[in-house]
Amino acid sequence: MKPTPSSCIDFKKHLDRFIEINDAEFGQILEYFSIKKLKKHQLLVRAGDAVHHTYWTKSGLLTSTFTAPDGKEHIIQFADEACWITDQNAFYHQAKAIFNIAAVEDCELLSLSFENREKLCAAFHKMEHFFRKKANDSFTKQQKRLLTYLTSDSQQRFELLLQEYPKLMQRLSKKTLAAYLGVSRETLSRFTKKG
């Protein structure tokens, strides 16, 4: 299903963060995308599969989860509204996914295939610019998260997370938060008790 410009105003705003595009260009750009809908609990990407698309969230909430050999789950990324999500390594390098990406709530996504992404970047220098800027941003966000693992204990990480994303945290279970913070459910439960 093809997205229409009028239903993707937020996506236009998202592109506007880094590039200026007119309505005609935006219409052309949208041609490269499809609409994808997911019900709560549905899987978008399954570990082990090839990953041919990256996704931008119009609405809903997803998690990207790594399941370790010992069965423990670790959350590598959340995506609420206006976020890009995929198994990045699998998508960029044509490899098998190692993450499960699942809908925490019903979702509506813009889907972009690897092929279309490359075509889009080749056809619109602006879009190549956009994705470069976006990738730089993603890198620094990821680096910041790594730094909190290096410098803070789990309770501090928990409090930082609550401060930074208070609304998002209410949409996620404690179990999920623990899997993101890298602590056991039990330990997280003790933090919330203490205050």
Place this chain on the structure above:
Amino acid sequence: MKPTPSSCIDFKKHLDRFIEINDAEFGQILEYFSIKKLKKHQLLVRAGDAVHHTYWTKSGLLTSTFTAPDGKEHIIQFADEACWITDQNAFYHQAKAIFNIAAVEDCELLSLSFENREKLCAAFHKMEHFFRKKANDSFTKQQKRLLTYLTSDSQQRFELLLQEYPKLMQRLSKKTLAAYLGVSRETLSRFTKKG
């Protein structure tokens, strides 16, 4: 000081990983760079300063270090030959550096200013493409590192690091390794003792 094509063969090879450029283009591209030399222990970026450049290592070895309020040092990045290094957040977002970047050995670097990087990307669509691809790669490498923090204990992280970068590890002190792994010197010392 300006770099010459003949002295930057490895840099050409580095660009070749993602884009095809001819000698004329390479000559023009090099115009945007300068040569920067550092002696061992010299600082390239000082925490608190503005960061106007990103650097590519022709030779030598550097570390990017975060010093926590409690005085503990954490290494966020190594850069040996053919790596890009800067305080990325400060460089991309025109903010103050939070990392100290220091030469572990004498270094010879290619230096690229923010302004020249943008000009280069505007003038050569290929270079915008290169930096997009590079940023995507950096992101996935960073994500992989984050994953090892979530899934492995410090001894496993240590052994993985030795496997992956055996030569690089010999150029770094145990203290530095510990600061990268996020463990105390003492704990790392006990790993090497046990085997």
Place this chain on the structure above:
DNA sequence: TGAAATTAGTGACATACGTCACTTTTTGGC
């Protein structure tokens, strides 16, 4: 080359956090 500084190793002890086992509360489908 010799003194000072830095790095590395090690034992004793403290503690944050994981694990296990169990109970209580909440959620979701029929």
Place this chain on the structure above:
DNA sequence: GCCAAAAAGTGACGTATGTCACTAATTTCA
């Protein structure tokens, strides 16, 4: 609205790793 399943809370206990204090080895450079 009820029942099963999932999520959340909690106490007891074990363990990995940090901290401190000290010694030994190595590096630096005057």
